[in-house]
Amino acid sequence: MTTLGWVDYAVMLLYFVFVLGIGAALRRYVRTSEDFFLSGRSIPAWVTGLAFISANLGAQEVIGMGASGAKYGIATSHFYWIGAIPAMVFIGLFMMPFYYGSRARSVPEYLKLRFDEKTRALNAVSFAIMTVFSSGISLYAMGKLLHLLLGWSFDLSIFVAAGVVLAYIFLGGLTSAIYNEVLQFFLIVLGFAPLVFLGLRAVGGWSGLVARLADHATATGFAPGAYTRSWAFMGHASTNPVGVEWFGLVMGLGFVLSFGYWCTDFLVVQRAMAANSMTAARRTPLIAAFPKMLFPFLVILPGMLALVVSPTSGVRQEGQVITTSPTSTTSPTSITSTTSTTSGAPSAGIVPPKLDPRTGAPLRDAAGGVVLDYDLATPMMLLHFFPAGLLGLGLTALLASFMSGMAGNVTAFNTVWTYDLYQSYMRPGAPDTHYLAMGRFATVAGVAISIAAAYVAASFNNIMDFLQLVFAFVNAPLFATFALGMFWKRTTGHAAFTGLVAGTLAAALHHGLSLPAGASVGVKGGYLGVVTTFPSELAQTFWTAIVAWTTCFVVTILVSLVTRPRAPEELRGLVYGLTPKLVDTAVAWFQRPVTLAVVVLVVTVILNAVFF
Amino acid sequence: MSLDVRLPIGGFFSLLGLLLTGYGWATLGAPGASPTGLPIDLVWGVALFVFGVAMLGLARRARKPSKERLHK
Numbered sequence: 268m269t270t271l272g273w274v275d276y277a278v279m280l281l282y283f284v285f286v287l288g289i290g291a292a293l294r295r296y297v298r299t300s301e302d303f304f305l306s307g308r309s310i311p312a313w314v315t316g317l318a319f320i321s322a323n324l325g326a327q328e329v330i331g332m333g334a335s336g337a338k339y340g341i342a343t344s345h346f347y348w349i350g351a352i353p354a355m356v357f358i359g360l361f362m363m364p365f366y367y368g369s370r371a372r373s374v375p376e377y378l379k380l381r382f383d384e385k386t387r388a389l390n391a392v393s394f395a396i397m398t399v400f401s402s403g404i405s406l407y408a409m410g411k412l413l414h415l416l417l418g419w420s421f422d423l424s425i426f427v428a429a430g431v432v433l434a435y436i437f438l439g440g441l442t443s444a445i446y447n448e449v450l451q452f453f454l455i456v457l458g459f460a461p462l463v464f465l466g467l468r469a470v471g472g473w474s475g476l477v478a479r480l481a482d483h484a485t486a487t488g489f490a491p492g493a494y495t496r497s498w499a500f501m502g503h504a505s506t507n508p509v510g511v512e513w514f515g516l517v518m519g520l521g522f523v524l525s526f527g528y529w530c531t532d533f534l535v536v537q538r539a540m541a542a543n544s545m546t547a548a549r550r551t552p553l554i555a556a557f558p559k560m561l562f563p564f565l566v567i568l569p570g571m572l573a574l575v576v577s578p579t580s581g582v583r584q585e586g587q588v589i590t591t592s593p594t595s596t597t598s599p600t601s602i603t604s605t606t607s608t609t610s611g612a613p614s615a616g617i618v619p620p621k622l623d624p625r626t627g628a629p630l631r632d633a634a635g636g637v638v639l640d641y642d643l644a645t646p647m648m649l650l651h652f653f654p655a656g657l658l659g660l661g662l663t664a665l666l667a668s669f670m671s672g673m674a675g676n677v678t679a680f681n682t683v684w685t686y687d688l689y690q691s692y693m694r695p696g697a698p699d700t701h702y703l704a705m706g707r708f709a710t711v712a713g714v715a716i717s718i719a720a721a722y723v724a725a726s727f728n729n730i731m732d733f734l735q736l737v738f739a740f741v742n743a744p745l746f747a748t749f750a751l752g753m754f755w756k757r758t759t760g761h762a763a764f765t766g767l768v769a770g771t772l773a774a775a776l777h778h779g780l781s782l783p784a785g786a787s788v789g790v791k792g793g794y795l796g797v798v799t800t801f802p803s804e805l806a807q808t809f810w811t812a813i814v815a816w817t818t819c820f821v822v823t824i825l826v827s828l829v830t831r832p833r834a835p836e837e838l839r840g841l842v843y844g845l846t847p848k849l850v851d852t853a854v855a856w857f858q859r860p861v862t863l864a865v866v867v868l869v870v871t872v873i874l875n876a877v878f879f
Numbered sequence: 880m881s882l883d884v885r886l887p888i889g890g891f892f893s894l895l896g897l898l899l900t901g902y903g904w905a906t907l908g909a910p911g912a913s914p915t916g917l918p919i920d921l922v923w924g925v926a927l928f929v930f931g932v933a934m935l936g937l938a939r940r941a942r943k944p945s946k947e948r949l950h951k
Contacts, residue, residue, distance in 0.1 A: 274898065278898065457930065
């Protein structure tokens with residue numbers, strides 16, 4: 268078991284004190300349900316911008332992107348430079364005026380205003396399920412990490428961590444979550460920056476990393492630059508570690524999944540809705556895009572480095588032995604520092620092999636190769652390079668990422684539950700204090716369901732792949748609905764509802780009829796019969812999203828053409844062609860949304876070109 | 880909202896910076912404290928402290944105009 272020093276525990280304790288202190292300090296400002304759920308729409312743009320990015324900076328980002336960095340190399344940056352930035356620019360420039368301007372309190376409520384009640388209900392229910400699932404994944408990763416590094420009981424860990432998140436949201440509502448997300452943002456950036464520096468220093472800088480990954484690439488059957496060039500090998504799925512060709516990547520990730528998540532997911536949109544003005548709301552995702560562009564260097568590089576650093580280059584040169592507790596039901600591994608490697612299992616760099624939870628032996632794929640536990644890439648880097656003190660900072664940064672992700676989901680869940688389900692269908696017309704109390708109750712319930720979901724999440728290895736699958740089912744068709752609803756006044760409520768159902772069914776059908784290479788029939792797909800096989804799980808996910816979006820888009824148009832549209836005067840402020848164009852005069856020209864968008868897009872193009 | 884978020888952030892990083900700086904200073908030369916050849920706790924502790932103080936300074940500066948308005 269890794270032994271932490273008193274200074275490491277002191278750093279964690281300091282963090283918990285401040286996190287809970289923020290919640291306690293904000294409690295007196297929460298007087299109405301709008302204070303609790305929407306921060307009274309009073310937060311400045313730079314705060315909502317950092318919260319916007321931090322709410323997404325959960326386990327799937329830090330652990331999942333580190334894992335993907337080790338698995339796919341720099342091509343993981345596509346999740347940022349293609350899979351996030353264009354969508355963030357789009358929502359800031361074109362969609363936020365309708366979200367914020369309509370005074371909707373949630374994304375499902377916008378759907379009610381634009382379409383009808385049944386479309387809102389469908390979205391609210393599916394979103395609520397998705398948030399608690401995501402929250403559970405965050406919690407699972409946190410519990411596993413605490414067990415892994417500190418030897419805490421898995422069960423106790425998730426209850427303690429969930430308890431802290433519950434406490435600060437219960438006290439201060441969305442404002443508390445947002446303030447803590449900003450603190451967590453800085454903690455994650457400042458906690459991981461020295462890790463990247465020390466890691467690069469150990470391998471001889473970027474050029475050293477390129478050289479070492481070239482050896483790894485050729486050893487695994489790829490061209491030397493396959494792990495360090497993001498676009499050059501995307502011509503065919505078999506020539507890059509991601510197992511996806513450029514069209515599937517651009518359409519599946521860059522368009523459908525990315526726009527489906529960033530433009531319609533209430534978890535992030537809620538942060539912008541808390542902004543203190545329309546201009547601030549529009550600037551929120553654009554301000555968030557600046558750090559988002561640079562996050563690949565913070566979260567992907569540690570994973571890439573973990574694959575090639577020498578096991579004798581860091582703080583704990585004696586090696587790590589990964590053992591598995593045979594009594595655990597959730598297969599958390601434990602890590603033991605020792606003077607010799609007793610498992611004898613092969614690994615790459617410091618990424619350990621994935622072990623069978625029952626036998627403790629390394630798992631092997633169909634070809635007999637050892638399966639690496641990529642989710643441990645970033646935690647292993649922390650243990651490898653950080654001495655006491657900085658290790659406490661790094662571990663606390665990891666905890667912060669889990670907490671911010673979980674808190675984002677819980678605050679979105681309590682709002683959708685209270686406004687879109689409880690107030691709409693169970694108890695309309697109650698006093699505001701009743702909904703405020705219900706919001707706090709929903710926070711407790713959301714955390715409790717998240718804990719249950721954490722145990723479900725325990726059966727997946729790469730968290731990011733799983734989340735993309737969930738997003739493909741729920742979010743991919745949703746963007747077609749929003750795009751048509753906001754930009755085509757002819758779109759009807761019946762069409763939106765039918766399109767969403769058809770898109771989700773198409774996603775399930777496509778997933779059920781396809782299977783990634785080497786996977787078994789079941790949760791990975793093929794449960795309706797294997798009609799087609801994809802080179803990788805991500806390729807299957809991207810194409811599932813494309814099928815879902817296209818189905819929803821086509822069905823929505825067709826049904827709209829045969830159903831009666833609403834009168835144009837009912838759609839003012841909800842549809843692009845019927846809403847007066849905004850003029851931003853409140854801020855200087857260089858702070859305006861259009862200026863920020865141009866800068867963000869130019870820098871993104873440059874980054875893609877540099878790592879092409 | 881009346882609480883400036885830069886106050887808790889500045890307070891947290893100032894204390895964290897002091898803690899790491901003090902620990903890094905106290906363990907200078909100790910075995911295992913600078914394994915990568917850099918007194919990283921000390922260096923990063925100072926950086927965090929400077930960041931924390933800067934955040935506190937920004938929060939303080941933002942409060943000044945409102946106080947002046949109150950006195951007018």
